[in-house]
Amino acid sequence: xxxxxxxxxxxxxxxxxxxxxxxxxxxxxxxxxxxxxxxxxxxxxxxxxxxxxxxxxxxxxxxxxxxxxxxxxxxxxxxxxxxxxxxxxxxxxxxxxxxxxxxxxxxxxxxxxxxxxxxxxxxxxxxxxxxxxxxxxxxxxxxxxxxxxxxxxxxxxxxxxxxxxxxxxxxxxxxxxxxxxxxxxxxxxxxxxxxxxxxxxxxxxxxxxxxxxxxxxxxxxxxxxxxxxxxxxxxxxxxxxxxxxxxxxxxxxxxxxxxxxxxxxxxxxxxxxxxxxxxxxxxxxxxxxxxxxxxxxxxxxxxxxxxxxxxxxxxxxxxxxxxxxxxxxxxxxxxxxxxxxxxxx
Amino acid sequence: xxxxxxxxxxxxxxxxxxxxxxxxxxxxxxxxxxxxxxxxxxxxxxxxxxxxxxxxxxxxxxxxxxxxxxxxxxxxxxxxxxxxxxxxxxxxxxxxxxxxxxxxxxxxxxxxxxxxxxxxxxxxxxxxxxxxxxxxxxxxxxxxxxxxxxxxxxxxxxxxxxxxxxxxxxxxxxxxxxxxxxxxxxxxxxxxxxxxxxxxxxxxxxxxxxxxxxxxxxxxxxxxxxxxxxxxxxxxxxxxxxxxxxxxxxxxxxxxxxxxxxxxxxxxxxxxxxxxxxxxxxxxxxxxxxxxxxxxxxxxxxxxxxxxxxxxxxxxxxxxxxxxxxxxxxxxxxxxxxxxxxxxx
DNA sequence: AGATTGTCTGTGAGCGCTAACATTCCGGCG
DNA sequence: CGCCGGAATGTTAGCGCTCACAGACAATCT
Numbered sequence: 001x002x003x004x005x006x007x008x009x010x011x012x013x014x015x016x017x018x019x020x021x022x023x024x025x026x027x028x029x030x031x032x033x034x035x036x037x038x039x040x041x042x043x044x045x046x047x048x049x050x051x052x053x054x055x056x057x058x059x060x061x062x063x064x065x066x067x068x069x070x071x072x073x074x075x076x077x078x079x080x081x082x083x084x085x086x087x088x089x090x091x092x093x094x095x096x097x098x099x100x101x102x103x104x105x106x107x108x109x110x111x112x113x114x115x116x117x118x119x120x121x122x123x124x125x126x127x128x129x130x131x132x133x134x135x136x137x138x139x140x141x142x143x144x145x146x147x148x149x150x151x152x153x154x155x156x157x158x159x160x161x162x163x164x165x166x167x168x169x170x171x172x173x174x175x176x177x178x179x180x181x182x183x184x185x186x187x188x189x190x191x192x193x194x195x196x197x198x199x200x201x202x203x204x205x206x207x208x209x210x211x212x213x214x215x216x217x218x219x220x221x222x223x224x225x226x227x228x229x230x231x232x233x234x235x236x237x238x239x240x241x242x243x244x245x246x247x248x249x250x251x252x253x254x255x256x257x258x259x260x261x262x263x264x265x266x267x268x269x270x271x272x273x274x275x276x277x278x279x280x281x282x283x284x285x286x287x288x289x290x291x292x293x294x295x296x297x298x299x300x301x302x303x304x305x306x307x308x309x310x311x312x313x314x315x316x317x318x319x320x321x322x323x324x325x326x327x328x329x330x331x332x333x334x335x336x337x338x339x340x341x342x343x344x345x
Numbered sequence: 346x347x348x349x350x351x352x353x354x355x356x357x358x359x360x361x362x363x364x365x366x367x368x369x370x371x372x373x374x375x376x377x378x379x380x381x382x383x384x385x386x387x388x389x390x391x392x393x394x395x396x397x398x399x400x401x402x403x404x405x406x407x408x409x410x411x412x413x414x415x416x417x418x419x420x421x422x423x424x425x426x427x428x429x430x431x432x433x434x435x436x437x438x439x440x441x442x443x444x445x446x447x448x449x450x451x452x453x454x455x456x457x458x459x460x461x462x463x464x465x466x467x468x469x470x471x472x473x474x475x476x477x478x479x480x481x482x483x484x485x486x487x488x489x490x491x492x493x494x495x496x497x498x499x500x501x502x503x504x505x506x507x508x509x510x511x512x513x514x515x516x517x518x519x520x521x522x523x524x525x526x527x528x529x530x531x532x533x534x535x536x537x538x539x540x541x542x543x544x545x546x547x548x549x550x551x552x553x554x555x556x557x558x559x560x561x562x563x564x565x566x567x568x569x570x571x572x573x574x575x576x577x578x579x580x581x582x583x584x585x586x587x588x589x590x591x592x593x594x595x596x597x598x599x600x601x602x603x604x605x606x607x608x609x610x611x612x613x614x615x616x617x618x619x620x621x622x623x624x625x626x627x628x629x630x631x632x633x634x635x636x637x638x639x640x641x642x643x644x645x646x647x648x649x650x651x652x653x654x655x656x657x658x659x660x661x662x663x664x665x666x667x668x669x670x671x672x673x674x675x676x677x678x679x680x681x682x683x684x685x686x687x688x689x690x
Numbered sequence: 691a692g693a694t695t696g697t698c699t700g701t702g703a704g705c706g707c708t709a710a711c712a713t714t715c716c717g718g719c720g
Numbered sequence: 721c722g723c724c725g726g727a728a729t730g731t732t733a734g735c736g737c738t739c740a741c742a743g744a745c746a747a748t749c750t
Contacts, residue, residue, distance in 0.1 A: 012707085017729085043455070046458055048707040051735050052706080052709080076411075080410060083437075091436060365738085369696095393735070396706070396707085694750095699745100702740095714728085
């Protein structure tokens, strides 16, 4: 920087002013400095700047290392939004999102100098552990469920489950069976809650939900169980992968879909239209969740910088994204909802 | 740090020595310092350390923002390995991996102070652009194809395609049709090459490959085309998602699988066993690719630190991971390869 | 005994930048 | 004509840490 200044005939501080776009630099000086920077191939050192300013322009994302469609999509939504906002994303993934690993990951990121943290969390225990994290850093959670003292952004899981269940009831099914996600998953719990509430409101019996682990395999096993029960006519499966397994099991058992059994999934993965039959499901806009959560975090950070009172770093504004019912052939057999329809959209 | 030193009755430098595990600190001093750190809640500032040492312990990953199974799995493999090696990962994703965006992303990361860069690249033009990136930073590419002047880690795509094609030929099919990935994808090209070479070696005719875009939808359209041609008895599809679409199209056309048409996919996504029928495919160990590429990068960086000669930052050691054929019901109908088999493993 | 080695600790400088204040210069005002 | 204020620039002092060196002291060797 001093070299640039020397070449341009100014002080290092004026170079700094040019870099930071200060208004108090004359146009001629500015262009001389820019030329000198160009000539010397100067690149500002963001580490030194971070040390001097205390701002790293870096955010941490804590995530499971799962390659499930949801978390991965959310992560990329976050990265895109961060890029636009001028922030970098450093990731701390973990095999298991349990009570212990969350604080550890947050600590790693804190040491690394991030200005704020986004946690993509599904496990209930892990979410509880979040409340105990010391609030010295802005933090936003992408997590289903009730308020926990920091901003939350997520898709409305209860509403999604309601849409799915109501759709099946509206089709005339006496009740709707449910293949749930793992018991520790907050999303799974919320989907159970939405499903149950909708059945109860309709006065329909509430069969015991089967429990899966999000994987196609567990959906397959649930499907085998359900296929054996002749009265099962409608199933709401808590994600598309499990729904795939269930479709497979129904196919093996020669239970025709949707004539004998209607199936609704959750997520609307890109493959869902190409299942056999194509899957009615609940679309979640993960990209939107990612960008909204990032926006909330950036707001919190920038409020923090301007606020004199640095006591509470946990702003309250969260955001709920609405889910959407996508009707396909696993619930309704007629042409308007066939593949051809999907292909147009 | 000075405060800690004062409390422990030593200089700041001794505190630094304790933090960095220097051997030249007496046990009693060390424990006094540790106690003082604990008492004051001291956290070392990694930014300041990075400024002083020049090492940020941070690596950049350039990746498309796709949520395809392959790139996402590789990314998490990288993160896991980086964690173990004591490095942080900052990601720079991009919508389109074309010629222009790669250098831009690398520049962003460079400014941010990363010590090395991993590029997960599929697009041929983007890979070409890589060769023009100034070699002032260690760089490892996760990319299919020939040597380009920097270390490459990938799965052997040609071999994978050979395994798939040979498997189908061994089953007695006169030839094997191919649904390829997008023309710009290096993986797609390598898979075409392996498929074509295997057919030619066997003296089988080489039908023109159909072109897809990795999405299930394009596989579906390819499937509709192929289903119309009665002589088609074996299809090698360049990834599992497209294979799903193709299975769907065959099902609609009432072409029975594997009796009339045998299908092999590529990737072995977690869902592949639950397609209808379950999909024979080529397994790629993406996690292994991730960790090997990280290891190669870390080696390059650490060689760099110790080497007096800082002229060439492009070590030549790459690594090729072997693919594996997973036989399931889309090519062989008998019991040994049914779901039950998969479930055991 | 003196010289030599080794261990432990302290001192000062500086990594590259920005914040705060100081200075210069200029035009416009009474 | 002198004074004031604002724009442009310079000066100084850190940000929190590590590096290179220097010093103190004990143990070992000749």
